[in-house]
């Protein structure tokens with residue numbers, strides 16, 4: 402399914418309840434009441450489709466990428482919350498009156514939605530573990546969706562319309578089934594294709610290389626630049642997994658290699674993981690891939706552990722003997738954070754990749770670039786006019802990516818030639 406079709410399908414689903422209600426025969430009511438009802442319906446349709454935009458469905462993230470999927474998820478959630486919060490205040494003369502007992506489920510859902518929204522906004526400032534947050538977010542959204550369904554079917558003036566009622570029940574069922582698929586069916590499917598830890602080794606300051614091997618199956622078919630949700634030594638349930646870019650090249654065999662920086666609960670325990678430990682892999686996800694994108698050259702801008710998907714792309718280009726010119730700008734704080742330095746040197750020597758290291762706390766004898774992968778460095782290396790037609794791949798800290806993207810666009814690189822992936826959603 403291509404991206405346009407996906408967006409068209411999304412709009413059709415979200416707008417269908419509004420269209421059906423406009424076509425249905427009902428007693429006339431004031432414009433304010435129509436707008437209030439419309440806001441409520443739109444909010445509920447958006448809320449129900451949010452379950453499919455959770456970043457766990459490959460059909461979605463493979464087409465539009467995980468960044469866009471999650472940005473849509475957040476933007477649409479905010480729109481749904483605004484519409485839902487406005488919904489009760491718009492009414493002047495609601496058909497079911499102001500009977501609180503008839504409105505109870507709607508009122509509870511409204512308050513829970515406001516709470517869920519505040520939790521999402523302040524989650525980084527709370528002490529809540531990421532896994533607990535995900536559980537609360539999923540369960541909270543499902544409870545709200547159930548309460549609103551009751552509200553729509555028993556308190557709404559549209560409840561008498563059987564077609565609309567069937568549509569709401571159908572959309573609610575799809576939302577619930579998507580949770581069942583992620584949290585019950587996917588773990589079983591993962592258990593049928595088990596993996597195990599092949600090796601774990603520290604390759605730089607607070608940075609580990611984790612290699613997984615398939616146990617009794619052919620492994621994963623992926624494209625370089627994609628990522629997978631993995632869990633190691635824990636239950637296969639999807640709450641326990643974390644997303645990591647695949648750093649190995651698809652053409653290099655059935656093992657999957659990851660480059661992982663210590664950050665929190667799971668990543669800080671990497672050093673204690675023993676070879677042979679059972680692992681689960683859900684993937685491949687994402688579309689930061691170069692296949693199908695013709696470009697006369699490829700430039701990659703990586704910051705820190707953002708090198709992971711870029712390594713996969715560079716390794717695959719080398720395996721395929723791709724003769725297009727390649728450039729890598731690789732930024733780190735200090736020299737101890739650079740990973741696979743020898744391999745990058747070999748790549749420069751044998752494959753002709755121009756590798757530019759940037760350090761903003763360099764050692765005294767450093768002869769590379771002093772600073773970050775910033776606008777100044779990009780302007781220094783992207784000099785030839787033909788480089789405007791190249792493909793640019795960005796992965797690293799959000800500030801670096803924003804600045805790199807702005808600089809490239811100012812240099813005349815078309816936005817469509819820039820692809821990127823963020824490791825964190827804000």
Ligand SMILES: Cc1cc2nc3c(=O)[nH]c(=O)nc-3n(C[C@H](O)[C@H](O)[C@H](O)COP(=O)(O)OP(=O)(O)OC[C@H]3O[C@@H](n4cnc5c(N)ncnc54)[C@H](O)[C@@H]3O)c2cc1C
Nearest residue numbers: 531643644645646660661662664665666667668706709824
């Ligand atoms: C598409 C993608 C690819 C990634 N690739 C890599 C990679 O190749 N190498 C690497 O080191 N890191 C990568 N990350 C980041 C990595 O997923 C987090 O660092 C990791 O999940 C933290 O897990 P933890 O249990 O150690 O931390 P936790 O204690 O669970 O959380 C610490 C912080 O990490 C973030 N985080 C945790 N889990 C997730 C999650 N499931 N989704 C998004 N953010 C999360 C949250 O902001 C949280 O506050 C990637 C992230 C994404 C979204």
